[in-house]
Amino acid sequence: MGNFAFTKTNYILLAIGMAIVIIGLILMAGEGSHEGVFNADIFSARRIKVAPLVSLAGFVFIMVAIMYKSKAERKNIETSKEA
Numbered sequence: 001m002g003n004f005a006f007t008k009t010n011y012i013l014l015a016i017g018m019a020i021v022i023i024g025l026i027l028m029a030g031e032g033s034h035e036g037v038f039n040a041d042i043f044s045a046r047r048i049k050v051a052p053l054v055s056l057a058g059f060v061f062i063m064v065a066i067m068y069k070s071k072a073e074r075k076n077i078e079t080s081k082e083a
Helices: 009-026 044-068 073-083
Strands: none
Touching: 009 044
16 A cells, blocks of 8 residues: 555554543542532542543553554664665
8 A cells, every 4th residue: 555654553552542541531530529518539549649640651652652663664764764
């Protein structure tokens, strides 16, 4: 066909990264406080610390997936620069 920017491996890694981000967002979800009723769970460690770190890790993983090149691709780039 043609030269695509991403390979199958890149798409798989992107899907994994997106799944990690979605898991982080799910961890942040839950009931909030309502008028007249305070829910202390909105300040739990899961929502304040763990979930944002999981989402951040997912975004970092997505960046790595975008920049990932296989060894064969790197070798092809090096040989084309030498010529």
